[in-house]
Amino acid sequence: MANKRMRKLIQNSQRRSTREDSSNRGVDHENESQDTTSHSPLELQNEEVNEQDENEIMPSSQAQKRKRGKTIMRDIHALHPDHMLVVKFNERGQPYGDLQPTLANYIGTIARNGVVLPLSFLDWRKMPTNCLNDAWKLVTARFCISNCHRRVIMQMMGAAWRRWRTEVKATSYDSNTPLEELVAIQPIPHGLTLQTWEILCNYWKSTEKTSKINRENANKKKGTHAQGHTNIPSLEYKFSQENGRKPSRIEIQQLSRRSRKKGGAPIDDEAIRIENLLKETVDRHLQDKPEGTQPIEVHEETFREVFGPEHSGRVRCLGAGALPSQVFPELCKRSSMYWQDYHSNSDMTDKFKEMGEKIKDMELREAQRQMEIEQMKRQMKENDQFQNFARVMLSMMSGSAGGSHGPESLPTQMAAMLTNIMQ
Structure with a gap:
């Protein structure tokens, strides 16, 4: 089952x-899985959010289909x-x-x-x-x-x-409309509370200049991923199953920017320009290499030359989550020892458990050592008190104890020494 x-x-x-990749994207509802209900x-x-979104997206004309x-x-x-x-x-x-x-x-x-x-x-x-x-x-x-x-x-x-x-x-949200009028025109969206909606509106109002700069930077972004829900690691896996090797970043860039509806053609003119530039750079690098060198051997060098240095903490064309210390361990000496065994999760878990057990053992040994030190101190103190008692007894036997008062003061001194020993 x-x-x-x-x-x-x-x-x-x-x-x-x-x-999602078909021409009538998002229209077919009959194939949705709705045979179970959760509460x-x-x-x-x-x-609730879904129903509100559907109510907000109303068709402007009868010819427009409901999303x-x-x-x-x-x-x-x-x-x-x-x-x-x-x-x-x-x-x-x-x-x-x-x-x-x-x-x-x-x-x-x-x-x-x-x-x-x-x-x-x-x-x-x-x-x-x-x-x-x-x-x-x-x-x-x-x-x-x-x-x-x-x-x-x-x-x-x-x-x-x-x-x-x-x-x-x-x-x-509308930056040109005051918050009071905005709430009066339409209800608070997406089930948000009034307090949360006010916090968001005030924040957006105070960051209008920054938002404008972010929109301008987003419009400059190039290299759109065109494979829908299929992420780059899935494209890598499919390529390795078909070709018996992992794809280079140039091959990943080409796979992720091709349209299925256009028969695998590049999605736009920018993708065509980048592919032509990469091909020319690969051919130029092959001219400087010995005869028989495969194009795949110069792909990484070509990719770095065309796209420039990597951004801090990121790696291009490998999807979200890829770190330079994982992809280029030889360039990240501090973390190369950590990431070389990243794929073996069970080994890492065992190592962490072993380290935790060692730390616990060290703490137990330290506690035992402290107890031994305290015990030794008590023994030394008791030995000093016994030595004082012995000196008093010897003085009594020699007749010199008691000072100027003579032997009659010995019981008082012995009682005091015994009290200190008992404490």
């Missing part, structure tokens, strides 16, 4: 990707805890395969939930730890994912949360 349901989820995921708080919140709302992922929310989905991760910790789009869509439903991840926190980096932990628990309740992949999952969730906030601003 579990395998049958997982196959159905994979088919639904593939069907969604096919609809979890997260899904109920997403259903579908946000993805709810009822089939995933209705999964039994024993039927968790297993997502594949590559050596860089990025998800890929047939269930990758399903995971991405499910993360989107969590990011759009104002109860789990509130929009009142204006920066994802300031999101409280308890909210992030709750979101992570929702993901691991439906997908079998190790803790070592939390960084990538949280990065995907943060990107989806920022897209959601941008969409709220684009559909419901």
Whole structure:
């Protein structure tokens, strides 16, 4: 039963990707999986947001078709805890395969939930730890994912949360309209509270100049990914299965910027220009190499020459989550020893457990050593007191004890010494 349901989820995921790439994208509703119903708080919140989005997107004319709302992922929310989905991760910790789009869509439903991840926190980096932990628990309740992949999952969730906030601003906020009039014209969008909506509007009002600069920079962006829900690690995996080797970054750039509707042709003139420039640079590098050198051997050198140095903490054409220390370990000496065994998650877990046990043993040994030191101090103190007592007894025997008062003062001195010993 579990395998049958997982196959159905994979088919639904593939069907969604096919609809996105077809000409009548987003119109076919009959193939959606709606045979189960969930009553979890997260899904109920997403259903309210979905219904509100559908009500807000009203056709301007009868000829315009009504668009579908946000993805709810009822089939995933209705999964039994024993039927968790297993997502594949590559050596860089990025998800890929047939269930990758399903995971991405499910993360989107969590990011759009104002109860789990509130929009009142204006920066994802300031999101409280308890909210992030709750979101992570929702993901691991439906997908079998190790803790070592939390960084990538949280990065995907943060990107989806920022897209959601941008969409709220684009559909419901008007910088030219005061907040009082804006609330009077239309209700507060997407189920937000009045306090959260006021915080967002005031924040957007104070950052209009920065937002304008960000829009201008976004318009300068080149190299749009054109494969829909299929991410770059999935393209890498498919290429390696067909060709028996991993693709170079030039090949990934070409795969991700080709249109299926155009028969695999580049999506725009910019993609054509980049491909021609890369081909010319590859041919020029091959002229300086010995005869018989394959083009794939100069692809990395060509890519760096055409696109320039990498941005800090990122690697081009490998998707979100790829770090320079993973891709170029020889250039990152500090982290090369860490990332060389990244793919073996079980080994890393065993190493962490072993380190934790060693730390506990060291703490126990330190505690025992402190106890021994205290015991030695007490013994030394008792020895000093016994030595004083012995000296008093010797003085008494020699007749010199008691000072000027003579032997009659000995009982008092002995009583005092015995009291100190008992203490």
